[in-house]
Amino acid sequence: MNGAPLSGRRAVLAGVLVAMASSALGDVKDLARAIPNTVLAFAASGEDAVYDRKTLYDYMDGGAEVILAFDFKDVLVRKFKDPAGEEIDLDIYDMGSAAEAFGIFSCERQSGPAGIGQESEYGSGLLRFRQGRYFVSIMTPGDETKAGPAILALGKEVAARLGPPGAYPDLLRLLPERGLVKNRTSFFHDVVNLNNRFFIASENILFLNRTTDCALAEYPGPAGETVKLLLVRYPKDEDARAAHQSFLLAFLREADASGAARTENHTWTLARLQGTHLAIVFDAPTKAAAEALQSAIRFPIP
DSSP, X not given: OOSSOHHHHHHHHHHHHHHHHHHHHOSHHHHXXXXXXXXXXXXXXXXXXXXXXXXXXXXXXXXXXXXXXXXXXXXXXXXXXXXXXXXXXEEEEEOSSHHHHHHHHHHHOOSXXXXXXXXXXXXXXXXXEEETTEEEEEEOSSOHHHHHHHHHHHHHHHHXXXXXXXXXXXXXXXXXXXXXXXXXXXXXXXXXXXXXXXXXXXXXXXXXXXXXXXXXXXXXXXXXXXXXXXXXXXXXXXXXHHHHHHHHHHHOTTOOTTSEEEOTTSOEEEEEEETTEEEEEEEESSHHHHHHHHHTOOOOOO
């Protein structure tokens, strides 16, 4: 038989179908046609709405800055109601890439997993998950016991229509794996997201912005406490050096020659540079523990 082996042709065909499914989604307006209008006793109510980077504040007064700190494109909003008047709100955010979708999900998650999409959480009538380049929020402002089954059913229907799964941000590959609390690992760019997860200072002393990639990870510490590792990748070496100096002056003035200091809460903080990367360990029980975690970072070879 001429051509590629059968198994090879199947793999090629599978790849083509995945690519076709992804491209067929288009933008969220195209996606609207694929999303069901009914789920259990709930039916779509009113017209869909779409908001982009310019109009997102028209939809949400609080919280828009958190989403705009990522490469957010637009969001599809659909309302559902049942005959008794219970409501469900569906928001599908096109974040532009799988890495950005993971980012907003990782900064928002608080509850336990729901087994929907690539990663999910559900609690108190709120389902959030990511799938490919999309971040989805489904919630009820009313009775969770009445709307909960429909929320989960709708989530499964939506996830199945969002195309193939996407990759994690490549920065996460640098994090030490031993002891990593994966469901507490966050990816983001700006200081607003950092402060929501772990407050360092009221000022942007690390010069974070849309051009910086950040990973915040947690590792087990003594007595149930956690050690935090903040890893920031800057566009240029000089950007990382400036941020390092700013952090030492504003936060770690007592640092020794190695970049470590014991802070007021009797734990250790360590800040070091590696090319375009700045790594900061917070709340380590000892200097040796901070050194060990920092040395386990898998920095790229220059």
